[in-house]
Amino acid sequence: MKFVLSTIAWVESIAKKEIEKQGWIIEETIDRLITFSGWIELIPRINLWSRVGNKMYVLLAEKDNVRDFDSLFDLIKNISWKSYFKKDFPIVVKSNSTRSELFAERTIQSLAKKAIIKSRVWDNWIVDEDSSLEKMEILVLIIDNKARILLNTSWDALHMRWYREKSWEAPIKESLSAALVLLSGWKFKEPFYDVFCWSWTIAIEALMIAKNIAPGLKRKFAFEKLWLVSSEITENERSLARKKEFSGEYTIKASDINPEMVSLAQNNARIAWLWWEINFEVKDFREYLNKSISWTLVSNPPYWERLKDENLKSVYNDIDKLFRLNSELNWWIISNYMEFDNLIKKDTYKKRKLYNWGEMCYFWKKNI
Numbered sequence: 478m479k480f481v482l483s484t485i486a487w488v489e490s491i492a493k494k495e496i497e498k499q500g501w502i503i504e505e506t507i508d509r510l511i512t513f514s515g516w517i518e519l520i521p522r523i524n525l526w527s528r529v530g531n532k533m534y535v536l537l538a539e540k541d542n543v544r545d546f547d548s549l550f551d552l553i554k555n556i557s558w559k560s561y562f563k564k565d566f567p568i569v570v571k572s573n574s575t576r577s578e579l580f581a582e583r584t585i586q587s588l589a590k591k592a593i594i595k596s597r598v599w600d601n602w603i604v605d606e607d608s609s610l611e612k613m614e615i616l617v618l619i620i621d622n623k624a625r626i627l628l629n630t631s632w633d634a635l636h637m638r639w640y641r642e643k644s645w646e647a648p649i650k651e652s653l654s655a656a657l658v659l660l661s662g663w664k665f666k667e668p669f670y671d672v673f674c675w676s677w678t679i680a681i682e683a684l685m686i687a688k689n690i691a692p693g694l695k696r697k698f699a700f701e702k703l704w705l706v707s708s709e710i711t712e713n714e715r716s717l718a719r720k721k722e723f724s725g726e727y728t729i730k731a732s733d734i735n736p737e738m739v740s741l742a743q744n745n746a747r748i749a750w751l752w753w754e755i756n757f758e759v760k761d762f763r764e765y766l767n768k769s770i771s772w773t774l775v776s777n778p779p780y781w782e783r784l785k786d787e788n789l790k791s792v793y794n795d796i797d798k799l800f801r802l803n804s805e806l807n808w809w810i811i812s813n814y815m816e817f818d819n820l821i822k823k824d825t826y827k828k829r830k831l832y833n834w835g836e837m838c839y840f841w842k843k844n845i
């Protein structure tokens with residue numbers, strides 16, 4: 478079977494490694510989509526283990542040069558829909574078109590629904606108007622006139638970890654936080670620090686990486702409602718994942734100047750059942766200007782759009798000072814405060830572009 482994993486921008490290389498680690502070969506990477514093939518077991522495995530992926534899809538059909546609606550209709554109609562779905566399970570059709578002749582998304586969606594009904598699946602099958610129902614998502618994706626018909630096996634995006642309260646969005650995406658920890662090259666036996674922790678995300682993701690906890694272990698997925706993956710396969714993958722957890726001890730410190738933030742962080746870590754393993758403190762990061770530290774530090778300092786901080790320049794000047802004082806520190810910050818470049822000696826830093834919730838940021842690192 479062929480699968481597609483979507484990712485956030487600029488972390489495709491990490492997502493590819495996650496798939497290759499499971500022993501599979503990547504066929505193609507385009508526009509934040511990684512295509513690979515393998516066995517059914519990969520559906521629960523990648524959903525359970527991908528830290529930086531967005532959604533995992535089964536590739537139901539694909540075709541080059543789809544330039545008219547008739548070809549698209551036939552492509553969708555010829556899919557053997559009954560082999561994937563349980564009777565009457567509602568679906569929702571989404572679409573996205575880039576650099577292609579067929580681009581009217583509403584027309585593509587209604588054509589796709591008609592093609593599915595025409596393939597005589599079940600009566601009253603498509604009920605995407607009813608927002609109270611859980612639905613299977615079909616995605617019609619057309620890029621450079623190549624159409625791909627995809628079935629979402631994840632349901633909610635994979636960055637929505639089980640420890641996240643539904644109503645609450647972390648200031649930094651969970652999948653991006655995991656990517657930052659992986660990019661930092663943190664060696665798990667060394668202390669890890671986030672000095673602007675706000676809620677928890679970077680610290681909790683760091684601990685889950687160190688302990689090899691599968692990020693999707695305790696959440697629900699769409700594939701559990703499909704014919705494709707038996708409950709035995711799913712249970713087997715969950716139990717294998719549980720056995721892979723390490724029980725080592727790690728030093729992870731998270732602090733923030735705002736006491737409300739620290740209590741929010743503790744609450745979220747409590748939901749994650751990891752709170753006693755992370756040391757949360759109320760602290761101004763400037764206190765570290767008088768100490769020598771030699772740890773890995775990954776932080777998301779305040780920046781303009783988010784915090785309207787009048788003293789932003791002085792915060793970033795002090796960040797620079799802290800890092801110059803501690804030459805042994807493996808430090809990284811993610812921010813969209815582009816002025817940082819003008820405060821620092823450029824040749825002592827390198828940076829990498831990343832997106833947080835669609836906002837362009839840089840991940841700055843000291844050049845050792």
Ligand SMILES: C[S@@+](CC[C@H](N)C(=O)[O-])C[C@H]1O[C@@H](n2cnc3c(N)ncnc32)[C@H](O)[C@@H]1O
Nearest residue numbers: 649673674675676678733734735761762777779
């Ligand atoms: C962009 S937020 C961090 C978001 C965090 N990465 C998360 O995912 O929740 C920046 C944080 O820096 C904190 N902060 C601002 N000035 C600080 C200072 N001098 N020392 C420590 N924390 C500070 C703010 O209270 C805020 O929580």
